[in-house]
Amino acid sequence: MIEVQGVEKSYGRQTVLKGIDWQVQRGDFWGIIGPNGSGKTTLLNVLSGVESPEAGEVTLDGRPLATYGRKALSRRLAVLQQDGLPPMAFPVRQVLEMGRFPFQNWRGKEEGNGAEALLNEIVSRLDLQGLENKPLHVLSGGQRQRVALGKVMAQQPELVLLDEPTTYLDIRYQMQFMELVSSWQRAEHLTVVAVMHDLNLAALYCDKLLALRDGRIVAMGTPNEIITPEIVKSLFEVDAYSVMHPDRGVPQLLLRSEQGT
């Protein structure tokens, strides 16, 4: 679905992506991991077309990303940031409707009447009943991020790019958010690429992980291949144990204290 070939990206004299080669197949759930400043967000921005690489190319279904118009691209891919929506005064239902923008004509109208049913389904899937008429600024951060996910769902993308989407959520809402994304991904055979800071959540929900350090890919593979003490040490310079999750059969990290036991 996506092919990244020899991508280089610089800001001023700093090269932040160096020779990135990567392929994403339809239906994959990828996590991008790596330390602060390693280029994760920049790579996501190159995939969404927000940033253009100086060298190399990104293609979406065989066609260079740069040749897609903005509206055509937003019918294919959607992006959700850390704090997906600011605390503005728009009511929840209206914010969900904004997700339909790529399908509206110049008068802001959509052909057919499928959108209402779709929005109702999203409201019930995300448990937003009762919040539909409330303005965003009265919601909690966790509720607001659920609405942000709903707006992205309303866009009916084939590819979803998530940039640290659970950063401001407590552990209950982190789990809930990732479960919602995961069930949506399975139901619609979506392709998901998520920048993940929490390696344990990444191991639980991503099928494949790409590890970046200093703008280069240092490892790619399944969570079992990537979430190892050696790779984690090489990325983050921390010592950790890796244990198997008893239910899910994926690795989970336990950090080791610098003082020992």
Ligand SMILES: Nc1ncnc2c1ncn2[C@@H]1O[C@H](COP(=O)(O)OP(=O)(O)OP(=O)(O)O)[C@@H](O)[C@H]1O
């Ligand atoms: N718009 C920009 N202008 C100048 N430098 C930038 C810009 N965006 C990113 N950078 C620099 O590029 C490097 C990579 O940044 P990027 O945000 O991609 O890293 P990251 O891995 O997502 O980091 P974090 O985990 O802290 O979010 C950093 O050194 C950053 O300062």
